[in-house]
Amino acid sequence: MKEGREIFKVTGEPEDTSKIKEHDAWARFREGKKDSRLREFLDTIDFELLRSLFLEAARKSGVNPETLNFVSADGIFGKSGSLLEPLGAYSGSRNIVALSMRKMEDRFGVEGKDLDTVALSTLCHEEVHATAKTICIGLGSEAEQAGYQRTMESATGRLEKRFLLFNEGVTEKLCRQILEEYVERTHFADSQGMNRLRDLFREKHPYESLVEFVDLFIDRVSAETEVSRDLVWQAIIRGAYEGERFDDPELQQLFSELLTPDFIELLSQNKISDLRGKLTKSREKTPTNSFKTNGMNAPRRENEGRLRKWLKTLLPTSL
Numbered sequence: 001m002k003e004g005r006e007i008f009k010v011t012g013e014p015e016d017t018s019k020i021k022e023h024d025a026w027a028r029f030r031e032g033k034k035d036s037r038l039r040e041f042l043d044t045i046d047f048e049l050l051r052s053l054f055l056e057a058a059r060k061s062g063v064n065p066e067t068l069n070f071v072s073a074d075g076i077f078g079k080s081g082s083l084l085e086p087l088g089a090y091s092g093s094r095n096i097v098a099l100s101m102r103k104m105e106d107r108f109g110v111e112g113k114d115l116d117t118v119a120l121s122t123l124c125h126e127e128v129h130a131t132a133k134t135i136c137i138g139l140g141s142e143a144e145q146a147g148y149q150r151t152m153e154s155a156t157g158r159l160e161k162r163f164l165l166f167n168e169g170v171t172e173k174l175c176r177q178i179l180e181e182y183v184e185r186t187h188f189a190d191s192q193g194m195n196r197l198r199d200l201f202r203e204k205h206p207y208e209s210l211v212e213f214v215d216l217f218i219d220r221v222s223a224e225t226e227v228s229r230d231l232v233w234q235a236i237i238r239g240a241y242e243g244e245r246f247d248d249p250e251l252q253q254l255f256s257e258l259l260t261p262d263f264i265e266l267l268s269q270n271k272i273s274d275l276r277g278k279l280t281k282s283r284e285k286t287p288t289n290s291f292k293t294n295g296m297n298a299p300r301r302e303n304e305g306r307l308r309k310w311l312k313t314l315l316p317t318s319l
Contacts, residue, residue: 002067003067003069004067004068004069004131004132004133004134004241005069005092005095005130005134005136006134006135006136007020007135007136007138007139008135008136008137008138009137009138009139010137010138015139019139020139023094023139023140024075024094024095024096027091027094027095027096028074028075028077028094028096031077031096034076034077034078035078035101037101037102038076038077038078038099038101038119041101041115041116041119041120042073042076044116044188045073045120045123046186047072047073049182049185049186050123050124050127050178050182051070051072053178053181053182054068054070054127054128054131054178055068057174057177057178057237058131058237058241060234061234061235061237061238061241062234062238062314063237063238063241063242067241068131068241069095069130069131069134070127070130070131071090071095071096071097071126071127071130075095075096075097076096076097076098076099076123077096077097077098077099078098078099078100078101079098079099079100079103086100086103087099087100087103087104087107087122088100088122088123088125088126089126090126090127090129090130091142092129092134092136092142092143092146093136093139093140093141093142093143094140095130097123097126097127097130098126099119099122099123099126101115101119104118104119104122107204108200108204110200113189113193114193114196114197116188116189117183117188117189117193117194117197118197118200120179120182120183120188121175121176121179121197121201124175124176124178124179124182125171125172125175127175127178128147128171128172128174128175128178128240129146129147129171131241132146132147132171132240132241133145133146133147133240133241133242133243134146134147135243145243145245146167147167147170147171147240147241147243148163148166148167148170148239148240148244148246149161149162149163149164149167149168150162150163150245161270162268162269162270163246163267163268163270164270165210165213165270165272166210166213166214166267166270166272167240168207168210169207169210169211169213169214169272170214170236170237170240171207171240172205172207172210172211173211173214173215173233174237174240176211180194209272210272212276213272213275213276214236216276216279216280217279218232218233218236220259220279224258224259234314235314236314238314239314242314244314246264246267246268251264251310252264252265254310259278259279260275260278260279263275
């Protein structure tokens, strides 16, 4: 059984489990204490329930929940909140989550319970990163793969984070799903508080447009395959947890023919704004007279069959 977080030696062999545990323990010790505001927030979280929601999401998408790498409260630390830092971060090399309550307060202009709800959302986002497929080459090295994201060396020798924005969109969408379920079960926030959070995110969240893109992608794949949106979404979740790499040439050609030219390449280059318009336009330009035999022409039937085949590899149920 492959673990969700895998660390390999530079020679390609799996790193010794005891060395990984020792390294992670030292990383947590080195981080030091949590600030009082973060500690106050963490004390309000039911981590067992939160973990169970991640296990449920994994199980529903066909992923073995035992492989998930969920970070407990003792692996969560504070950040300084400088302008150059994000709201939170997950380190695959050290297996810790960092949250900046001050940065959340500054960015969203919230305090009190509203700040706690923003912090819960940020925590859920980083836990999605933690539970997604993570591969590190060398103990202490940052992740070569994190969900859909891959760090690769370009032709000029510069490191590039490919599929970064798609991965963040998928991460934030799953984060919001789990957040809503957690709040529903615990009443962590009331309906007015959740409405304020949604309004804040629509206005100020850095990944709002990325979630919208993932929804558009789901809509297109669902429409092209006549597979429900929920099943397409479950397939995408499974891809993040099992490390879908989009490196199959046939799959790349398929997306190019069925959705838009160079779809996978543009996605890997994080050109989300270009793809958003192309996805919408290509769907609108589908000619109505192209449907001939059994509701569609033969090439289109073949492409849709291939796309359904890809989905089938990522789904626990038959299509």
